Amino acid sequence: MNLELRHLKVVCAIAETGSVTKAASQLGLAQPALTAQLQRIERTLGGPLFERDRRGARPTALGELVLSRARVLLPAMKGLQDEAARLAGTAGTETMSRYRIGAIGGPILGHLVHTLATAQPDAQITTYASYWVEELATMLQGGKLDYALVGVCGDAMPSADYGLVWQTVAVDAVCVLLPEDHPAAKDVDVDLAELAHEEWVGSTGDGCLAECFAAACARAGFTPRRVLETDVRGCVDIVESGFAVGLCQPTFRPPAGLTHRPMRGAPLRWRQVLGWHPDSAAARSAPKLVEMAEAAYREVVARNTAYVEWMADYPHLGGSADALAPLSGH
Structure with a gap:
């Protein structure tokens, strides 16, 4: 495994909170997932970064070395990104010219692509199909895709191991x-x-x-x-x-x-989610893509009037803000 900036963020969060559990909460990850990620980081670096007991987590000598470097690298990278965005005049308002969207077969992709192509006729839009969430997550992590539109079971969300952002678009009954x-x-x-x-x-x-x-x-x-x-x-x-x-x-x-x-x-429920890498250029256009995906869902589900009427008795379903409250278990 190659060490990445997201791994340094994990180490800093554990050191700042003094606890893997508190760091997991701060980062929006499940505690077992963060523990597994820390173990992989430690294997990559060749030794334990923290001494852990009932009182919390304290950096080892190796951990202090990593933290000293991370506290220089992370602000420097953030500064580079901010300066690049200012120079390009795109901070917070970037319009991408290319959209690479991976998807697992679902109802939203066609309308999303149509909406995006209508809004940006000159944009290059490509799609990639897969049956596997992990394949698309790996491609997002490696910069081979900008977004992934996938479905997951019930209250679950895709694995946090890849350091990606996942936003719920809609929840439906199977x-x-x-x-x-x-x-x-x-x-x-x-x-x-x-x-x-x-x-x-x-x-x-x-x-x-x-x-x-x-x-x-x-x-x-x-x-x-x-x-x-x-x-x-x-x-x-x-x-x-x-x-x-x-x-x-x-x-x-x-x-x-x-x-x-x-x-x-x-x-049984099925959750449609849109994912992207938080450090990618696509992250700045993600809110727009989420809005388009939500609109695509509303257009598609409206064709099934009987289901829309049936959903009235199930307020936790559908694409409304109330139905899409974050869920943390399964």
Whole structure:
């Protein structure tokens, strides 16, 4: 692992607060994630940076050396960034000419790209598709992408190990994709227990959705018979064949003959988030991209009027400010 400025920020935060737990809170990270990050930094530097006990964390001799350098480097880098921004006349108002957006299949990307292209017709916009949040996070960290638009399960957020900023765009109930003539399609939502006899299919990806789905089924009193995993087109084909019902987002537009219904009580949720590196040039344009992504979500979800009406009973869902309050657990 190469030592980066974000690692020096971690060391300084621990020294300033005198505690890994307090530093994690200050940095907006989970304590186990910060501990793991500190261990990687210490392995890179060849020894412990802090003596840790019940009284807190105190720098070792090696830690004092690292801190002395960090306290010079971090202000110097901040000064360089500020001076560069002033010289370019772009501080806080940068308009990027190139946008590299990575995404995991979802409903927002198309409208976001369209909105961005309309606002900046001369901008170069490229997209990169992946099934894996970690792949996109690694590309953000390495400067190969400017933004990543991904989905994560429930109350989770992507790993803090990459030093990225993640902003929630919307939270939705996971829906069941099924034939229009399926008995469970008769109501506005689906009682999960009524589907205990079904086979299931979902799209490929990482995260904890499979485990959370199994837990939701257990709470409903059954163990799912089988859960297949494939791409979105494969999911549609399998549901159309009548072999299984699927998991999907409410913003997905099913083909003729299929429909979807939210699960009653919203036992499973899907969170759309936009991420970027805080030290990148893209960070200054991030608020604009977040606004565009939120607008894209509103446009897409409005097509499903039945779901929008159903959400009225679930104020923690959707794209409103109240629904997007930060969540710290899972």
